Amino acid sequence: MPNTSDILIDTLIEWKVDVVFGLPGDGINGIMEALRRRQDRIRFVSVRHEQSAAFMACAYAKFTGRLGVCLATSGPGGTNLLTGLYDAKLDQMPVLAITGMQYHDLIETFSQQDVDLTRVFENVAVYNAQVNDAAHMENLANLACRSALSKRGVAHLSIANDVQERMADGGRSRRNRPGHMPSRYFAGKLVPLESDLSRAADLLNAGRKVAILAGRGALEAKEALRETAELLGAPVAKALLGKAVLPDDDPLTTGGIGILGTAPSQEIMQQCDTLLIIGSTFPYIEYYPRPNTAAGIQIDHDPQRIGLRYPVEVGLVGEAGETLRMLNKRLKRKQDRSFLERAQEQTRNWRRELRAMEGDRSSPLKPQAAVAAFGRRIAKNGIVVTDSGQNTELAARHLDLGADHMFAVSGALASMASGLPYAIAAGIAMPDRPVYAVVGDGGFAMQLGEFATAVGYRLPLKLLVIRNDMLNQIAWEQMMFLGNPQFACELPPIDFAAAAEAMGGRGFTVRSFGELDGIMDQAFAVDGPVVIQALVDRYEPLMPPKMPADYARNFRAALPETPGHEKIEENLRNSSVGRKVTDEEPQPPHEAAPDENTGELPGIP
Numbered sequence: 001m002p003n004t005s006d007i008l009i010d011t012l013i014e015w016k017v018d019v020v021f022g023l024p025g026d027g028i029n030g031i032m033e034a035l036r037r038r039q040d041r042i043r044f045v046s047v048r049h050e051q052s053a054a055f056m057a058c059a060y061a062k063f064t065g066r067l068g069v070c071l072a073t074s075g076p077g078g079t080n081l082l083t084g085l086y087d088a089k090l091d092q093m094p095v096l097a098i099t100g101m102q103y104h105d106l107i108e109t110f111s112q113q114d115v116d117l118t119r120v121f122e123n124v125a126v127y128n129a130q131v132n133d134a135a136h137m138e139n140l141a142n143l144a145c146r147s148a149l150s151k152r153g154v155a156h157l158s159i160a161n162d163v164q165e166r167m168a169d170g171g172r173s174r175r176n177r178p179g180h181m182p183s184r185y186f187a188g189k190l191v192p193l194e195s196d197l198s199r200a201a202d203l204l205n206a207g208r209k210v211a212i213l214a215g216r217g218a219l220e221a222k223e224a225l226r227e228t229a230e231l232l233g234a235p236v237a238k239a240l241l242g243k244a245v246l247p248d249d250d251p252l253t254t255g256g257i258g259i260l261g262t263a264p265s266q267e268i269m270q271q272c273d274t275l276l277i278i279g280s281t282f283p284y285i286e287y288y289p290r291p292n293t294a295a296g297i298q299i300d301h302d303p304q305r306i307g308l309r310y311p312v313e314v315g316l317v318g319e320a321g322e323t324l325r326m327l328n329k330r331l332k333r334k335q336d337r338s339f340l341e342r343a344q345e346q347t348r349n350w351r352r353e354l355r356a357m358e359g360d361r362s363s364p365l366k367p368q369a370a371v372a373a374f375g376r377r378i379a380k381n382g383i384v385v386t387d388s389g390q391n392t393e394l395a396a397r398h399l400d401l402g403a404d405h406m407f408a409v410s411g412a413l414a415s416m417a418s419g420l421p422y423a424i425a426a427g428i429a430m431p432d433r434p435v436y437a438v439v440g441d442g443g444f445a446m447q448l449g450e451f452a453t454a455v456g457y458r459l460p461l462k463l464l465v466i467r468n469d470m471l472n473q474i475a476w477e478q479m480m481f482l483g484n485p486q487f488a489c490e491l492p493p494i495d496f497a498a499a500a501e502a503m504g505g506r507g508f509t510v511r512s513f514g515e516l517d518g519i520m521d522q523a524f525a526v527d528g529p530v531v532i533q534a535l536v537d538r539y540e541p542l543m544p545p546k547m548p549a550d551y552a553r554n555f556r557a558a559l560p561e562t563p564g565h566e567k568i569e570e571n572l573r574n575s576s577v578g579r580k581v582t583d584e585e586p587q588p589p590h591e592a593a594p595d596e597n598t599g600e601l602p603g604i605p
Helices: 004-014 026-036 050-064 082-090 134-151 194-206 216-232 240-245 263-271 320-328 338-358 367-375 390-398 419-429 441-446 450-456 472-482 496-502 513-524 549-561 565-574 576-580
Strands: 019-022 043-046 068-072 095-101 125-131 154-160 210-214 236-238 253-256 274-278 295-300 314-317 383-386 406-408 435-440 461-467 506-510 530-535
Touching: 004 026, 004 134, 004 154, 019 050, 019 419, 026 043, 026 068, 026 095, 026 154, 043 419, 050 068, 050 082, 050 095, 050 406, 050 419, 068 082, 082 095, 082 154, 095 134, 125 134, 134 154, 194 274, 194 295, 194 314, 194 320, 210 216, 210 263, 216 240, 216 274, 216 320, 236 240, 236 263, 240 390, 240 406, 253 263, 253 338, 253 390, 263 338, 295 320, 338 367, 338 390, 367 390, 367 435, 367 461, 367 513, 367 530, 383 390, 383 419, 390 435, 390 461, 390 472, 406 419, 419 435, 419 441, 419 450, 419 461, 435 441, 441 461, 472 549, 496 506, 496 530, 506 513, 513 530, 549 565
Parallel strands: 019 043, 019 068, 068 095, 095 154, 125 154, 210 236, 210 274, 236 253, 274 295, 295 314, 383 406, 383 435, 435 461, 461 530, 506 530
Antiparallel strands: none
8 A cells, every 4th residue: 555655756757757856864764765666767866965956856847848856855955945946936947846844743843853844935836735644645746746837837745754654544535536636737739819910910020120039938949930030030139048049150140138148139129120029038128128119029928927028019928939830921021131131240240259259368268268169069969058157158158059959057046056956957867968067166166066966977067167266257246236346256266176086077177278179178088077177367357248338337436446457457458359348338318428539438447
């Protein structure tokens, strides 16, 4: 006769769950035993920190489109899941979190690890329940799986220690008939109204300068998106989560958008008269067209998110692929391609500037050169992840993804320490594909122990650590956002190559441009997990594609008191992009305008 834990794991198997990420603990002993007895049908991936288990469950859902599952013990085990679960919530990923609890009759008696995790998870979960017994589990396990998938969010089940081992031998109410809830998911086709499609087509056909913003929701609609852009003569700016929606060298894309993005993407947003948003709620409103300066059309599966960032005239509620295919039948191919052609010329110029930065042979080693050298060696079917920080900007701009690459990052949460867990999840989900990660030394250090997890599972992982012994993005944000000198962003150095070797992997260090190709070739020839630490210039500036006037003023005010400001100024003077991205922004009337004689913004060194 099955117990509560048996019913839980059998239900997961029925829902086609084949992997659970977690860390054992005495608060989940019953569940662990149920997993042990079924290890031929469901895999338990043991991690070093519960936060990583939640990140892995989220990333697994991103890479597979299936339910990600994580498991943690009572008390601190459960609370440690929260950061990764908020990552899933904010990026709308289906994740089931399972946690243990104190013995049912000791809850709320100030016992050890007596934390009411259902209360703790109330904000993060779309479905959140405490399991009472085995008969209750039959219903809740199915409903939790269905809720996470249908609402694209986090479901949580908390199970008291002794309840996990309670047998299904009675105690069922007469209304709770066994087998009344199927372990199946039912999904339909979500398409917009015909009237909205016609109205959207009218606006897009009338637009002379149409721009497209594509996000993660467009990943399953690549061909339809490309047809839309071709019909409309519309350049495509990519939100970071949509980096893989078109190859980075595709002539229809201007690349990324935002502070990590490109000048051409910012330009098309400023100049367009019509904006089509596909599967994105990119959060930085300042990078959209000014409200009501462009006609807006948005495609999203969630009507709550339509009009969230820009006041659109038409919202098309539906999945991106099917919606675009229906829309494309109503679009007329534009004969005037001048808006697209201008964007293409600007993009070619921008990419030439990036290549020049990547070829900078000066010392200290430039991070752009290290990322580009790493990126040139990524296999055509590789899975690429990055962490949060300056490494994200570097990966966004200097890793060129192709048609068969996959890419993921902690999007709306933008959490540090996510990169390595994401990479491990990719390796577990798709063991036949190589995995590549670009991380910073700050985020990597937070979950450094998980590299041992990658070693233990012999994952085909190549991990580039941008090591400048700084929280560099935070330093630049201190300066640009509020005009404060950089403070407390220095990090005690860690030899990550030595740490990788100590954990059973391989570690390499590159210190100069001349070493890049040789060391990268050595590292990429190694099977199994590899860390390549690049010792790079800590004073290399993180610059937006075009410097807003208030950022410029703040930067100038903060610079004199910032440690190493002389080296920062020298780097800006020596970088063509460093100069150009600061002086080309057309300023709105209420902000400072460029000097009429020099064309430069005030406050830029």
